[in-house]
Amino acid sequence: MTGSNRLSIVAAVLVWLARAGPVWARGPRGPGPADWIGIELEAVMFYLLGGLAAVCAVGCVLSSRVVRMALFLFGALGAVAGLYLLLHANFLAAIQLIVYAGGTLVVIIFGIMLSSASAAARYRARPAEKAAGAAVGLLLLAGLVTAVGRIDWSEGIAAAPSAPTVDGLGRALLTTYLVPFELSSVLLLAVMIGAAWLAGSGRK
Amino acid sequence: MGSITLMHYLVLGALLFCCGLLTMVVKRNAVGILIGVELVLNAANVNLVAFGRYRGAGIDGQAAALFVIVLAAAEAAVAIAIFMNFYRHLTTVDVDRGDLLRG
Numbered sequence: 001m002t003g004s005n006r007l008s009i010v011a012a013v014l015v016w017l018a019r020a021g022p023v024w025a026r027g028p029r030g031p032g033p034a035d036w037i038g039i040e041l042e043a044v045m046f047y048l049l050g051g052l053a054a055v056c057a058v059g060c061v062l063s064s065r066v067v068r069m070a071l072f073l074f075g076a077l078g079a080v081a082g083l084y085l086l087l088h089a090n091f092l093a094a095i096q097l098i099v100y101a102g103g104t105l106v107v108i109i110f111g112i113m114l115s116s117a118s119a120a121a122r123y124r125a126r127p128a129e130k131a132a133g134a135a136v137g138l139l140l141l142a143g144l145v146t147a148v149g150r151i152d153w154s155e156g157i158a159a160a161p162s163a164p165t166v167d168g169l170g171r172a173l174l175t176t177y178l179v180p181f182e183l184s185s186v187l188l189l190a191v192m193i194g195a196a197w198l199a200g201s202g203r204k
Numbered sequence: 205m206g207s208i209t210l211m212h213y214l215v216l217g218a219l220l221f222c223c224g225l226l227t228m229v230v231k232r233n234a235v236g237i238l239i240g241v242e243l244v245l246n247a248a249n250v251n252l253v254a255f256g257r258y259r260g261a262g263i264d265g266q267a268a269a270l271f272v273i274v275l276a277a278a279e280a281a282v283a284i285a286i287f288m289n290f291y292r293h294l295t296t297v298d299v300d301r302g303d304l305l306r307g
Contacts, residue, residue, distance in 0.1 A: 039207045046208045050216045057223035057243055066233050073239050076220070080246050083213070087257045089266050092273075099273050104242065104280045111235045111284040115297045125230050137226035144218035153210040153258070168263040169270070177267050184274050191278040198285035 045086055053079035061137075064124060066112050070105065077101050091166045213254035220247035234287045234297040238280060245276045 056075035063069050077100045084093035125133075173181045224243030231237050249269045256265020287297050294301050 043208055046212060050212070053216065054219050054223075057220050060239060060243060061223050061226045061230065066236050066239075069227075069231075069236055069239050073242060076243065076246065080220075080250060083216075083250060084253055086208075087213075087253050089253050089257070089269070092253060092266050092269055095270065095273060099277055100242075100246075104277050107277075107280050107284050108235060108238060108242075111238070111287055115235060115287055115291045125232055130230055133226050133229040136229070137222045140225065141218060141222040144222070145215055148211055148214045148218060151211075153214070165263060165266060169266055172263045172267050173270075176264075177271075180271055184271060187278055188274070191281055195281045195285040198282070199288045 042086060046083070049079045049082040049086065052076075053083070066116070067109075070109055070112060073108070074101060074105055077105065089165060091169055210254055210258040213250055213258075217247045217251040217254070220244075220250065232298050232300055234283075234290065234299050237299065238283050238287075241283075242276060242280070245272055248272060 053076050056072040056079065059072040060069050060076070063072060077096060081093045081096040081101075084090075084096060221244055224240045224245075224247060227240030227243060228237050229240075231240065249272050252265045252269045252272070254265075256262070256269075290302060291297050293304075
């Protein structure tokens with residue numbers, strides 16, 4: 001079984017999950033034992049997926065081999081796709097896996113393979129750089145978390161959309177967001193031509 | 205464990221953002237820096253979708269996140285093409301070696 005085969009199976013399973021919607025969102029609304037279980041399940045899933053994303057992100061920072069970094073990025077992308085499912089963004093979760101994990105990550109891995117001919121090239125940062133980076137990163141994280149924690153976010157929770165969001169998203173893309181949508185298609189064309197030219201221009 | 209609020213997602217987004225920023229700052233491999241950029245974009249996306257869900261903004265958060273994903277894919281393609289050129293000239297992707305324009 002090849003890697004792309006496996007990826008497509010995973011994508012198919014996730015698209016099915018996205019169509020079916022989160023299991024805990026189908027129960028009866030209103031306070032009751034089912035709702036309580038739903039809340040607990042949501043919390044468990046959030047901590048699982050969020051923990052996976054956090055661990056993978058920290059692994060990205062700490063690992064010195066770029067292939068491992070790509071693997072950690074894959075874990076973080078998958079966990080974020082799961083978080084999109086928790087946030088009822090079913091279509092976005094599928095797109096995250098197809099475009100990000102299936103497209104962008106493959107491009108990154110191609111880049112790694114094509115740029116590591118000098119055997120076992122390791123790019124180590126100097127200790128002073130590492131210390132400065134860690135200090136800045138931790139300071140920024142502390143600042144952001146305290147800023148977020150100062151505000152009471154508990155009120156104004158939106159009602160769960162009952163239907164999958166593909167319908168609304170497609171409608172919005174062709175009405176409200178028509179101009180950015182068309183612009184992004186032009187951008188993709190320009191990127192396609194530009195990347196092909198850039199990658200081939202140095203060849204003698 | 206209590207219910208999950210917007211704050212949980214914002215804290216997770218902040219963590220992802222800081223990890224991505226740190227990756228960009230600390231790594232010297234150009235592809236590693238690109239991976240850091242992707243982490244930062246994902247952190248922004250988590251925030252966008254979470255705000256869209258918990259602040260009742262309808263589909264807007266998800267639409268913005270969709271555009272971010274498109275831009276990330278485009279940016280990765282161009283970045284890898286530039287790295288290929290970089291590698292062809294210098295036989296490395298160490299960004300500290302890319303100082304040919306130094307005055």
